[in-house]
Amino acid sequence: MESQPSTGGSGVRTRSQHQRRKRIVQAAAALASRGGVEAMQMRTVAERAGVALGTLYRYFPSKMDLVVAVVGEEIDLLENSIERRPPGAGTPAGRAVDVLMRATRGLMREPELADALIRSLIMAEVETPFGDRMTGLLLRVSAGGLTRDEASEEQLALAGSLSSVWVHELLEMLRGRRTYDQIQRRIEIAAARLVSDL
Amino acid sequence: MESQPSTGGSGVRTRSQHQRRKRIVQAAAALASRGGVEAMQMRTVAERAGVALGTLYRYFPSKMDLVVAVVGEEIDLLENSIERRPPGAGTPAGRAVDVLMRATRGLMREPELADALIRSLIMAEVETPFGDRMTGLLLRVSAGGLTRDEASEEQLALAGSLSSVWVHELLEMLRGRRTYDQIQRRIEIAAARLVSDL
DNA sequence: ACAGATATTAGAATCTGTTCTAGTTTTGCG
DNA sequence: CGCAAAACTAGAACAGATTCTAATATCTGT
Numbered sequence: 001m002e003s004q005p006s007t008g009g010s011g012v013r014t015r016s017q018h019q020r021r022k023r024i025v026q027a028a029a030a031l032a033s034r035g036g037v038e039a040m041q042m043r044t045v046a047e048r049a050g051v052a053l054g055t056l057y058r059y060f061p062s063k064m065d066l067v068v069a070v071v072g073e074e075i076d077l078l079e080n081s082i083e084r085r086p087p088g089a090g091t092p093a094g095r096a097v098d099v100l101m102r103a104t105r106g107l108m109r110e111p112e113l114a115d116a117l118i119r120s121l122i123m124a125e126v127e128t129p130f131g132d133r134m135t136g137l138l139l140r141v142s143a144g145g146l147t148r149d150e151a152s153e154e155q156l157a158l159a160g161s162l163s164s165v166w167v168h169e170l171l172e173m174l175r176g177r178r179t180y181d182q183i184q185r186r187i188e189i190a191a192a193r194l195v196s197d198l
Numbered sequence: 199m200e201s202q203p204s205t206g207g208s209g210v211r212t213r214s215q216h217q218r219r220k221r222i223v224q225a226a227a228a229l230a231s232r233g234g235v236e237a238m239q240m241r242t243v244a245e246r247a248g249v250a251l252g253t254l255y256r257y258f259p260s261k262m263d264l265v266v267a268v269v270g271e272e273i274d275l276l277e278n279s280i281e282r283r284p285p286g287a288g289t290p291a292g293r294a295v296d297v298l299m300r301a302t303r304g305l306m307r308e309p310e311l312a313d314a315l316i317r318s319l320i321m322a323e324v325e326t327p328f329g330d331r332m333t334g335l336l337l338r339v340s341a342g343g344l345t346r347d348e349a350s351e352e353q354l355a356l357a358g359s360l361s362s363v364w365v366h367e368l369l370e371m372l373r374g375r376r377t378y379d380q381i382q383r384r385i386e387i388a389a390a391r392l393v394s395d396l
Numbered sequence: 397a398c399a400g401a402t403a404t405t406a407g408a409a410t411c412t413g414t415t416c417t418a419g420t421t422t423t424g425c426g
Numbered sequence: 427c428g429c430a431a432a433a434c435t436a437g438a439a440c441a442g443a444t445t446c447t448a449a450t451a452t453c454t455g456t
Contacts, residue, residue, distance in 0.1 A: 017403090042443060052405040054446090063443065122317070122369070131366075157387045164366035165359045189355045193391040240413060250435045252416090261413065 021059055024049040029070045029113070036116035037067065067120045068128050074117070075133050078103050082137060092142035092198050093191040096159075099141050100166045100187050103134070104180070107170065115174040118167065134163045143198035155198055162187075162194045219257055222247040227268045227311065234310035235265065235317075265314055272311070273331055276301050280335065290340035290396050291389040297339050298364045298385050301332075302378070305368065313372045316365060332361045341396035353396055360385075360392045 027048035032040040042063055046056040060066040087098035107114035121128050132148070138159040139146045146155065169186055172178040178186075225246035230238040240261055244254040258264040285296035305312035330346070336357040337344045346354065367384055370376040376384075 038442095041441095052407090053444090054406085055404055057444070058403075061444095153383070154387055157384045158391070161359075161363045161384070161388045164363050167366070168358075168362035185351070186355045186359070189352055190359045190392070193356070194388070236412095239411095250437090251414090252436085253434055255414070256433075259414095 020049075020051060020055075024051060024056060024059055024066070025069050025073065028066050029073065032067075032070060032116060033110045033113045036112040037063075037120055038116075040066075040116075042066075064120060067117055068130075070113075071117045071121060071128070071130060074106070075130065078106055079133075079137065081106070082141070087141050091196065093188075093194075093196045096138050096142040096162060096191045096195045097184070097188055099137055100162075100191075101184055103166075104170060104173075104183060108173075108180070111174060114170075118171055118174065122167075122171075131160070131163055131167070134166070135160045138162055138195065139198070142195045146198070158194045158198065162191055165190045165194075218247075218249065218253075222249060222254060222257055222264070223267050223271065226264050227271065230265075230268060230314055231308045231311045235261075235314040237310075238264075238314070240264075268311070269314070269328065272305070273328060276304055277331070277335065279304070280339070285339050289394065291386075291392075291394045294336050294340040294360060294389045294393045295382070295386050297335060298360075298389075299382055301364075302368060302371075302381060306371075306378070309372060312368070316369055316372065329358070329361060329365075332364075333358045336360055336393065337396070340393045344396070356392045356396065360389055363388045363392075 024045065028040055028045045031044060031048065040063075042056060043053060045066070046053045049056065056066075060069065081102065082099060087095040087102075089095045089098050107118075121130055135156070136148045136159075139148060139151050139155065142159070143151070143155060148156065151159070166187060169178060169183045173180065173183050222243065226238055226243045229242060229246065238261075240254060241251060243264065244251045247254070254264075258267065279300065280297060285293040285300075287293045287296050305316070333354065334346045337346060337349055337353065340357070341349070341353060344353065349357070364385060367376060367381045371378065371381050
């Protein structure tokens with residue numbers, strides 16, 4: 001879990017804390033989009049963000065927490081994109097594929113970042129909202145605006161399965177074991193089975 | 199890939215090298231089955247195996263290579279178990295669930311080790327046959343002895359999808375976010391869609 | 397403005413994976 | 427046998443994540 005610096009008494013983040021946090025995440029993202037997680041060294045991040053190492057660790061108790069925050073921003077982007085331009089396909093499966101492939105293309109833009117981030121996330125002890133958010137998105141687009149709370153156990157399981165298949169295929173692609181087209185094909189096959197009738 | 203210490207000229211491993219290697223893997227497994235990968239420190243492994251740190255690194259160029267070797271032994275066990283007592287269920291999906299849940303129980307016996315195993319399975323920089331081996335196993339039991347070479351692209355995709363769903367669920371369980379029963383239920387749901395008609 | 401709490405800082409220190417060094421031992425082979 | 431290649435060893439050295447320390451700065455409530 002990410003932890004927040006506690007601000008005397010109330011749980012509210014002050015403006016300066018918020019900005020500090022933001023600067024840190026931006027510095028981290030910038031570094032990671034070059035050389036991946038390796039280039040994103042805690043000392044360097046702290047330096048670039050104009051913050052002491054100890055402070056960085058106050059905001060992000062481990063490097064993984066920082067990675068998670070960076071990934072979070074990426075997912076925000078995807079969610080916004082989906083909202084701005086919802087998938088137009090006529091079937092639930094079609095819309096799911098649409099969302100997943102759009103996410104794939106988004107991540108492909110920064111392969112170093114994507115690879116590093118996804119690996120780190122899978123490795124993470126840390127609880128990440130990553131899978132859940134993707135699952136929620138899939139439910140929303142393929143089962144007519146359904147939210148995670150309203151969904152049945154089976155619907156959750158199916159959308160979740162599709163999401164984990166996607167993550168796995170993405171990793172395979174980043175490792176050079178799949179082409180974009182192969183992923184698309186495999187996602188289509190899985191989606192047809194898993195989310196046609198949500 | 200794991201690299202082997204090259205033995206003067208020929209690529210053959212001598213008996214003493216084989217044993218040394220085995221001692222290393224055993225020491226590593228023993229340590230990992232207690233405190234997980236963290237307890238499996240390279241210095242400690244070397245010490246327990248009665249080998250210098252440099253030698254350990256000659257056999258296993260990185261900690262990950264060592265983990266992969268340990269994991270390999272575990273998968274052998276599963277394959278042997280399946281061979282000895284093939285899944286008896288009447289449907290393809292039933293047999294697939296059978297295999298996966300048996301693997302799940304096997305891994306649960308050494309959760310720390312399992313955690314390391316699954317992560318390396320997913321992460322492996324290194325080309326590991328693990329995902330493919332599991333996919334192959336699923337094809338074999340759910341599509342009447344089909345091998346990876348004979349399977350159609352779709353069959354491969356479906357068995358592979360089930361395999362990645364399983365891996366994902368297993369990880370969730372190891373992180374304490376799923377119970378055994380929840381996994382079983384989710385695997386059943388996914389298997390029904392993915393491998394009913396292989 | 398003051399007091400106490402919290403945040404921040406620079407930097408040293410610690411921990412563990414990995415690499416390097418220099419010297420010793422084992423192995424394969426003519 | 428006798429030598430060159432390869433393996434092995436103990437231990438130092440290095441790297442990057444994480445933790446610790448002591449001092450300073452900032453904030454909050456009164």
